[in-house]
Amino acid sequence: xxxxxxxxxxxxxxxxxxxxxxxxxxxxxxxxxxxxxxxxxxxxxxxxxxxxxxxxxxxxxxxxxxxxxxxxxxxxxxxxxxxxxxxxxxxxxxxxxxxxxxxxxxxxxx
Numbered sequence: 001x002x003x004x005x006x007x008x009x010x011x012x013x014x015x016x017x018x019x020x021x022x023x024x025x026x027x028x029x030x031x032x033x034x035x036x037x038x039x040x041x042x043x044x045x046x047x048x049x050x051x052x053x054x055x056x057x058x059x060x061x062x063x064x065x066x067x068x069x070x071x072x073x074x075x076x077x078x079x080x081x082x083x084x085x086x087x088x089x090x091x092x093x094x095x096x097x098x099x100x101x102x103x104x105x106x107x108x109x110x
Contacts, residue, residue, distance in 0.1 A: 009102030011038075012072050014065040015091040016079055017047065023084045024061040030082050031065065036075040038105035039066045066105055069094075 014037075018024040021042070028040040045062045048055065067075050076090055097105075 008096045009099050010069070011095055011097045011102055011105060012067045012069055013093055013095050014067060014072070014075060014079075015062065016065070016083070016089050017045065017060040017062050017085075019058070019060060019084050021061055024063055027079065027082050027084075028063065031075060031078060034074075034078065035109045036071045036078060037065045037067045038108045040064070068106060068109060071109060 018027060024042050028037075028042075031037045032040065041064045043062050043064075045060050046057070047060050048057050050056070065075065072092065076092070079088055079090060
């Protein structure tokens with residue numbers, strides 16, 4: 001079973017997308033400077049979605065944000081406040097991480 005022989009801890013992962021690297025970098029810096037996230041990774045993605053009754057296609061930058069349960073509400077609020085989209089994608093879930101990574105992430109967010 002996963003984690004049986006590991007010393008692990010819980011972290012929260014938040015997934016969102018931005019329209020381009022400039023917006024992804026700006027949003028990330030705001031969240032990191034406020035210590036709402038420990039780390040944010042980017043990757044380019046292609047998205048298909050419905051918007052205003054039309055099927056849209058776009059290139060976006062996907063952000064995977066690592067945070068804590070105690071920071072989640074403020075982090076989601078700031079994403080909504082600073083995001084380039086009117087309705088940003090906001091998916092979040094609990095994950096298990098290695099204890100060392102979890103300790104580091106808690107330390108940098110304090």
